[in-house]
Each structure stands twice: as C-alpha cells, then as structure tokens.
Amino acid sequence: MIFKTLLSQALSRPATNKFPAKYMPRSILGFLAKVQEGKARIHPPVPVPPKFRGKLAYDREKCIGCQLCIRVCPAKVIEFLPEVKKIRIHVARCTFCAQCVDACPTNALSATPEFLLADTDRNSPNLIVE
Amino acid sequence: MKEKRAQDPNDPVLPAVEERELVYGGLEAGLGEVFEVPIGPIHPALKEPIRLTFKVRGERIVGVQVRTGFAHRGIEFMGMRQGRNLIQILYLSERICGICSISHPIAFTQAVERAAGIEVPPRAQYIRVIISELERIHSHLLWAGVAAHELGFDTLLHLTWRVREKVLDILEELTGNRINYAIPIFGGVRRDITPDQYPKVREALRYYRGLLNELLDAFLRDPTVEARTRGVGILEPKEAEELCAVGPTARASGLRKDVRQDRPYLAYPDFEVKAITPEDYGLTPMGDVYDKIVVRLLEVGQSIEIIEKALDNMPDGEITSFPKIPALLAHLKKAEGEGLGWHEAPRGEVIHYVRLVSGEESPLVWKVKAPTYSNLMSWYPMFEDQEVADIPIIAACIDPCICCMDRVYLVRDGKEEILTKEELLRLSWEKTRRMAR
Structure with a gap:
C-alpha cells in the first residue's frame, strides 16, 4: 500500500521550507556572518x-x-x-x-x-x- | 537483576517501590525466573517521565507497576494562591497540555462561566467547536505518527506528520498560533472566523477527506502494522468499564462513551455526535492497539463532518458577551459560586472544577482531571501477558500525557509520602469543611 506513496514522494519536492539557506552552507556560523556583512541573503521563512x-x-x-x-x-x-x-x-x-x-x-x-x-x-x- | 532488587532506603531519587499485591498481572509461580525491568523515570524510550517496573519471565510480562509524580508542576497551586486573576489563569490552564491546548481552556471557561453565570453567544460556541475539532484532527494524526514510530515504521510516521502540517497551518490562520491557540475567553472567543477564511478551512477539510482513505489504507491494510498491533494490548470492555477508561481507549473496546454524546455542551447538541467504535468500520471490537488506530482515524473523519456542518450553519452575531476586558474582570471579581466544565479532549474527558469567592480575583479551588488520569489504570490489563518488544506501542496506545496527569504530589518535611485510602478520605473531609466555611 505504502509503496505507491513512497514512489510518488521520491519524485516530488520536499515538503519543508529550506531555512535559513536554500543549500546547506559549509558552516552555519560563517553563513550568518556573511548575512550580517550583506554578502548573502537568508532564504525567507514561510510567511505568517x-x-x-x-x-x-x-x-x-x-x-x-x-x-x-x-x-x-x-x-x-x-x-x-x-x-x-x-x-x-x-x-x-x-x-x-x-x-x-x-x-x-x-x-x-x-x-x-x-x-x-x-x-x-x-x-x-x-x-x-x- | 533479581526479582527483589536490593534498594537503598536512603536513595533520594528512586524511593523504595511499595511492594503491593498487584490487582492485575498474574503472579502465579511458574517455570522460569521472574526478573524486574525498571523503565524510567528518565529513559530514552519515554517522552515524559514516568516509572514502569515490569516483572518479566523470559519475554513475557507477568506484572507491571506504574509510578507517577515525576513531572508535577503545581499549576493549580499557581492559579489558586499566587494572586493571579482568572484571565491570567486561563492561559495557565492552556499550558497544562501542549497538545490539548484548547481542551483545557474550554473546560475551564465553561466551569467559570457556570460559576459566574456568563452566557456564551452562539457564534462563539460554534467557533470553539470548530477549533476543538481541528485540534482533534491534529492530535489524532500526531498520535498515529507516534504509534507508527513506536512500531518501528518511521516512513509512516513522516507521512502522517507531513499531512498533519495542513491542519496546523489552518489553526495558525484562524487563531494566530500553531499550538496554544489562546482562543476562548470567559463569555466567548477572542478571534472571529472571517468570511475570507471559510474557503481556506473548507479546502483543508477537502484535503483531509481525500486523504483519509489513503491513511486508512496505509495503517489498516498494511500487513506489518496489522501483525504488530492485532491482539496486542487487549482491553476487554468489562475491564475498560471497571477501570473508568475514557476517550478512544474506551471506545476501541466497544464502549460507546463520549462526553459530546452523553452530556452535550456548547454547540455540540446541534451536531448529534455519536461515539465511534470499531463496529462503525465493520469490525468486532477487540480492544487491542489496532482497534485504537481504527477509532482515532475514524474520529478524524467525524471531526471533518462536524466542522463542515458548523461552517454551513454558523450563526451570526457577537463573538463575546464581554467585549471590554475591565467589565469582564469586574464581573468575575463579584462572582460567587461553583462550576464544573467538561470537554471531550482528543484523549478523553477533561473536567475542570472551579469555586469562586466574591471579592477575590483568584478562585478558591481549581481542580483539574486530565484524560490520562482515567486511562492510566488500563495499562495494567493491557500489559498482562504481552511481550517486552510490545511495551512501547502498548504504553503509547492510550496516548498518555504524563505531565497533564501529574496533578498531586505530596512532600512533607522533605520526604515523599504515599497516602492510604483512609488518609485521602480524611484529607477530603478536611477540605470540604474548609470550603464550607
């Protein structure tokens, strides 16, 4: 029963919102420091x-x-x-x-x-x- | 570990377990040695602190002893004696349980409204019903995921929790928060459901209606789930009745027991709620874990129907009878009397008792009964003659909420005490005299 769902899951996009960055940065702290310097942008959270x-x-x-x-x-x-x-x-x-x-x-x-x-x-x- | 573990009487963390004759647990002497397996109060398999001491012979459980009181927070004490007014206590009551976070305020507001003679406008009653049914959907899906996790079926856990997000989004849309909705207030509700929100709720209900068959398929027609839950943790109807089980735990045993049906409150008389048992799915109730999954998933469908009906027949008018907070505070300060409030939480029946005294802002007595308190005793027959590997799912199948249930913990002169029946009776007499004065 569940295999059909699993196969469709494998092809669909992830349900979660990527936060704070779209792709995993090498270092989270380094990424946040870059954000403060204005070199990088935070991927926005889900709107409230x-x-x-x-x-x-x-x-x-x-x-x-x-x-x-x-x-x-x-x-x-x-x-x-x-x-x-x-x-x-x-x-x-x-x-x-x-x-x-x-x-x-x-x-x-x-x-x-x-x-x-x-x-x-x-x-x-x-x-x-x- | 041998049957009788040498216990240090001065051990402050784990006091000696009182050796009592177990009501259930069949301690007949037989072949093989009986070992004692203590689980908790802190254990990786437990989400909340509770101590379960199992007596096992080989892989079979022959007895269990449950010990609670590790998560007592003294919420009623904070409400009664610390100079809080009833509006502040309302938010305290919301935090008795993180998952039933509207069930406790609904029961509490009803108790206070009965004591103070406050009327609730029909529209506010409907909004309370809608939010509490949405909460039931989220709580039952949460439980289904936890049950799948306890069975070791984590794919199903993630699937269930992914679809649960939708109802949390709707609750956030309607109330402002995903949990701790803060929606009821004495005499009504705080937020209205505006016309532009109706389609969003209806869309979510359509989503769940379409999904329900898929979920029933994933849980009930899956050979793994059936093999792990059929015949596990059986609670006979007679035992459920004797041990005062409530909520889905009792209904899975075939008892048609539901506060919404037996003592309708708020707008529930309009919906003619019928308690759901596995018979409604064409099964003979056995009272095992499988039946509990059936009941909870069917109740998701029942909640969808109730919300749809409520949205169709939503009355117009005020959402609260006290729009001004100072007027409400003054009315509550003048009020005198006692009131009982009840609600069918996702786990069973919640009861709040409040006694107000004129001229005092905080109540004289505030008593809470959480559903797990009634359901905990059903663990004894459920664990009887089960396998050690089934402990997590049997413990989870009553949907225990240990922190909600830990309501009394007695410490005298720095020592923990266990009260006998006579002492409890004496204490209740003293309390009655104190209240009568």
Whole structure:
C-alpha cells in the first residue's frame, strides 16, 4: 500500500521550507556572518498569516499608563515605569497570547508578525520593547 | 537483576517501590525466573517521565507497576494562591497540555462561566467547536505518527506528520498560533472566523477527506502494522468499564462513551455526535492497539463532518458577551459560586472544577482531571501477558500525557509520602469543611 506513496514522494519536492539557506552552507556560523556583512541573503521563512501573534509592538505616545495590560498578562512580562507612567515589555518571557493587545483601551499595543527572536541574552535590546 | 532488587532506603531519587499485591498481572509461580525491568523515570524510550517496573519471565510480562509524580508542576497551586486573576489563569490552564491546548481552556471557561453565570453567544460556541475539532484532527494524526514510530515504521510516521502540517497551518490562520491557540475567553472567543477564511478551512477539510482513505489504507491494510498491533494490548470492555477508561481507549473496546454524546455542551447538541467504535468500520471490537488506530482515524473523519456542518450553519452575531476586558474582570471579581466544565479532549474527558469567592480575583479551588488520569489504570490489563518488544506501542496506545496527569504530589518535611485510602478520605473531609466555611 505504502509503496505507491513512497514512489510518488521520491519524485516530488520536499515538503519543508529550506531555512535559513536554500543549500546547506559549509558552516552555519560563517553563513550568518556573511548575512550580517550583506554578502548573502537568508532564504525567507514561510510567511505568517495576518492574525499571527508575534513580538509585541508598543506605541509610547498612545499609552495612557492605565496598567490594564499588566493586570491581564499571564507571564508578568510587562513592567510599569512609575516616573513616566509608561511600560517596558520583556519579550524573552512573553507567551504570545496577545491578551494585552485585546485589553489595551487605546490600541497602544499590537502584535507584529516578527518571530525570529532567538538570542543569547534575555536582556538584549532586541528583546526589550519600550 | 533479581526479582527483589536490593534498594537503598536512603536513595533520594528512586524511593523504595511499595511492594503491593498487584490487582492485575498474574503472579502465579511458574517455570522460569521472574526478573524486574525498571523503565524510567528518565529513559530514552519515554517522552515524559514516568516509572514502569515490569516483572518479566523470559519475554513475557507477568506484572507491571506504574509510578507517577515525576513531572508535577503545581499549576493549580499557581492559579489558586499566587494572586493571579482568572484571565491570567486561563492561559495557565492552556499550558497544562501542549497538545490539548484548547481542551483545557474550554473546560475551564465553561466551569467559570457556570460559576459566574456568563452566557456564551452562539457564534462563539460554534467557533470553539470548530477549533476543538481541528485540534482533534491534529492530535489524532500526531498520535498515529507516534504509534507508527513506536512500531518501528518511521516512513509512516513522516507521512502522517507531513499531512498533519495542513491542519496546523489552518489553526495558525484562524487563531494566530500553531499550538496554544489562546482562543476562548470567559463569555466567548477572542478571534472571529472571517468570511475570507471559510474557503481556506473548507479546502483543508477537502484535503483531509481525500486523504483519509489513503491513511486508512496505509495503517489498516498494511500487513506489518496489522501483525504488530492485532491482539496486542487487549482491553476487554468489562475491564475498560471497571477501570473508568475514557476517550478512544474506551471506545476501541466497544464502549460507546463520549462526553459530546452523553452530556452535550456548547454547540455540540446541534451536531448529534455519536461515539465511534470499531463496529462503525465493520469490525468486532477487540480492544487491542489496532482497534485504537481504527477509532482515532475514524474520529478524524467525524471531526471533518462536524466542522463542515458548523461552517454551513454558523450563526451570526457577537463573538463575546464581554467585549471590554475591565467589565469582564469586574464581573468575575463579584462572582460567587461553583462550576464544573467538561470537554471531550482528543484523549478523553477533561473536567475542570472551579469555586469562586466574591471579592477575590483568584478562585478558591481549581481542580483539574486530565484524560490520562482515567486511562492510566488500563495499562495494567493491557500489559498482562504481552511481550517486552510490545511495551512501547502498548504504553503509547492510550496516548498518555504524563505531565497533564501529574496533578498531586505530596512532600512533607522533605520526604515523599504515599497516602492510604483512609488518609485521602480524611484529607477530603478536611477540605470540604474548609470550603464550607
């Protein structure tokens, strides 16, 4: 039964998307260094749907400091800055439920499609939104 | 290793296994020596920590002892005592199980809605049903792949998991994430299914409908799979009933047991769900692993039908009765009472119990019963008189989710304790008194 499927598989293209490079580079780190220098390009990941919940974006101007996002956040990601009455988001702990986005009365928070968030330091500037 | 392994009483990692009379396991003295084979809690063949101690005579298993409690996370404790409000606990409940990641929130939201007297609009009920049936498709395909892997048939594993991607893409399209959908909220759902998404869901359902016969062929007409699963891990209907097996484990033994049929909830009364047993495929239920494959694959077809019907009859209207989060939080804070929520998860029946107290943001009591908790006991008759080589597939055939099941772990003065029936009864009396106050 399964042989027919297997034969058709042998002729069809792989189901997976090649990422980050189309062909296996000799060294992944060397390839990533080349990407940073602009000599090579990352093969793009599969596009995400419009409702995708990725890294949070914060509009500082719209925020009124009501702290509702802090009340609903399950992972206690959001830190309140009392002096300026604004918030700071530690994305490294975020669970990407986007409940804060739903709760925000002024639409200051939004979920972006960005999901390549791997980092060696949880406090790196890439992972802190303010 | 001899039958009685010399155990160090001071060993902190593996405490002495209590030598008990096994209910099942036929320890009649016979020819040959009985050896003890401990598997786990950490073992390359196990995906989650659990300890199985097998008594084997040659290649035959004559007894098994199951020991759990290695993956207790204290989720209910985090919900009850740590100053979280119910919306935060909702996302905690989602993380009880990574695969049933809508089953637990659905049961939890139902429990809270019953306690707080919140109505769910019909459209929200339909959306919850659609997502949970999509989840059933993904979970059953995942299990089928795991089962093929445990049989040593990795080609079938990759084939099944490749076709599973489609339903994950649809879930991502509808909810925003492949797992941990975060879709239900008290009084409704968080995301609507927009008209432009209907064709995508229908297309995926067509894909699976066409594929289902191919999958049934690949699994059920394959001589290798049949040889490895027919007559392996038999659970008699009487045993399944006595040991309170739930979900596909019970249905494979021929019990027509399904929460969606027995106690319909949400929009399920509209779909008239009938529990599926191997009889629906023209087989006499034997309760072996083969029957469990049959039931799970047929349930994929059943889920496709339910989703199609739900998409056709989708009512219009609001998706939540509390569009504003502060109003919802205020209502939940005022609410008082107790509620029970249930749901037929892919693995069986999930039950959440919640007791709310007026003026408190977190519940006084939150109790969870995961399906594996009911199904674990059926391992005892299943392992009886089986071969050692069949251990992985029999262990996998109830689709165990050990982390969901580890709900209680008692440590007193730094020492692990095993409670007797009387002590448990006494503790439950104390708890009832505490709650009655």
